Amino acid sequence: MRERLQQELEQIKEAGNYREIRYLKPVNESRVWYEGSEYLNLCSNSYLSLHTHPDVMKAAKDAIDEYGAGTCSSRSVSGSIDLYALLEDDVAAFKGYQRALIFSNGYLANMGIIATLAGTHDVIFSDELNHSSIIDSIRLSRARRVIYRHCDVEDLEKKIRREPVSTKKFVITETVFSMDGDVAPLAAIFRLKEKYDLHLIVDEAHATGVFGERGRGVEELQGLAGLMDVQMGTFGKALGSFGAFALSDSLTIEYLVNRARTFMYTTALPASALGAARSALQLIREDGSFKKELWENIDYMRQGLHKLGFDLKQSEGPIVPIVVGEDSKAVRMQKMLLEQGIFLQAIRPPTVPAGTSRLRLTIVRGLTREDMNSALEALAQVGRSVGLI
Numbered sequence: 001m002r003e004r005l006q007q008e009l010e011q012i013k014e015a016g017n018y019r020e021i022r023y024l025k026p027v028n029e030s031r032v033w034y035e036g037s038e039y040l041n042l043c044s045n046s047y048l049s050l051h052t053h054p055d056v057m058k059a060a061k062d063a064i065d066e067y068g069a070g071t072c073s074s075r076s077v078s079g080s081i082d083l084y085a086l087l088e089d090d091v092a093a094f095k096g097y098q099r100a101l102i103f104s105n106g107y108l109a110n111m112g113i114i115a116t117l118a119g120t121h122d123v124i125f126s127d128e129l130n131h132s133s134i135i136d137s138i139r140l141s142r143a144r145r146v147i148y149r150h151c152d153v154e155d156l157e158k159k160i161r162r163e164p165v166s167t168k169k170f171v172i173t174e175t176v177f178s179m180d181g182d183v184a185p186l187a188a189i190f191r192l193k194e195k196y197d198l199h200l201i202v203d204e205a206h207a208t209g210v211f212g213e214r215g216r217g218v219e220e221l222q223g224l225a226g227l228m229d230v231q232m233g234t235f236g237k238a239l240g241s242f243g244a245f246a247l248s249d250s251l252t253i254e255y256l257v258n259r260a261r262t263f264m265y266t267t268a269l270p271a272s273a274l275g276a277a278r279s280a281l282q283l284i285r286e287d288g289s290f291k292k293e294l295w296e297n298i299d300y301m302r303q304g305l306h307k308l309g310f311d312l313k314q315s316e317g318p319i320v321p322i323v324v325g326e327d328s329k330a331v332r333m334q335k336m337l338l339e340q341g342i343f344l345q346a347i348r349p350p351t352v353p354a355g356t357s358r359l360r361l362t363i364v365r366g367l368t369r370e371d372m373n374s375a376l377e378a379l380a381q382v383g384r385s386v387g388l389i
């Protein structure tokens with residue numbers, strides 16, 4: 001056995017695809033300490049920089065004072081402290097759904113939703129670039145999986161038509177793709193839902209707090225707030241905390257409470273995570289300036305990168321893919337950027353398809369003009385030295 005592991009690790013290394021954990025310490029909302037130096041962090045998903053907001057941090061501390069450090073039980077036993085009900089009501093009202101159910105994280109939420117609602121005789125249509133948690137959930141559901149081309153509604157419809165009318169059909173898509181930063185054609189997919197009686201499940205992990213007039217996500221952006229069969233979203237990205245939620249009608253949520261194994265058999269989130277998420281949600285509901293400042297940074301960085309000649313593909317918003325292709329080239333660029341004080345990760349297979357290794361930058365609200373100017377300067381230098389621009 002050990003030999004097999006050793007061999008496979010060697011292969012991973014040869015392919016330039018080896019991963020090592022890098023331990024850091026945050027300095028402030030956009031900087032980290034790593035191996036004795038300070039770096040600008042260009043790979044945080046805390047888009048609104050709320051994880052260090054004083055109100056959010058205070059809410060986490062207050063929740064600990066009131067409830068203790070851990071809940072030490074699953075939600076079905078004694079872990080459902082009343083903070084859950086408050087946060088579930090808040091997030092359901094914000095997103096325009098009847099009811100919410102909080103899971104311990106997004107991975108478990110997708111597992112709980114997809115593997116519980118879809119079963120052996122069903123078919124699930126899945127975008128080819130969907131997140132690993134969605135892919136694993138589909139496997140666990142035992143439904144048949146049909147992959148459609150990325151954001152390609154025509155291909156999706158063609159594949160739906162091949163299936164018997166009587167088969168129960170699910171469509172699952174991220175609304176903002178985590179490694180490509182592009183937005184799903186949700187309105188067009190929704191028309192197919194009505195035409196073919198599909199069950200539509202969307203993952204708004206990267207859209208929550210960022211897209212739509214009030215930050216309610218791509219559903220809101222495309223005029224569909226509250227209309228999906230189930231929406232999954234997380235507290236761990238723009239909301240600066242940890243945890244995730246399913247949104248749906250009361251019946252579906254009641255069913256998940258009784259059947260979703262990833263809800264039933266894991267320890268409930270600590271109060272601090274719930275308190276922080278609730279505070280962050282309140283901030284974005286009451287104050288549009290967080291989102292506005294984020295989008296000012298997004299526009300500034302995107303224009304700068306565009307002027308330098310980077311191809312940003314179809315991305316919109318805070319996630320910026322710079323696709324370089326070869327794994328080793330992406331790693332080389334990552335190292336060169338580190339030398340220039342920029343911390344980010346080269347994203348390689350299996351996180352992205354083979355041959356599309358990339359740098360994935362994220363733009364957050366807490367970046368200053370100086371931060372962004374120095375990032376653009378470093379990216380220009382590195383991009384030129386490898387012949388990308």
Ligand SMILES: *Cc1c(COP(=O)(O)O)cnc(C)c1O
Nearest residue numbers: 105106107131133178205234236
């Ligand atoms: C991050 C992410 C998840 C998982 O959420 P966690 O709370 O980190 O487990 C699920 N789906 C997508 C699209 C994500 O980007």
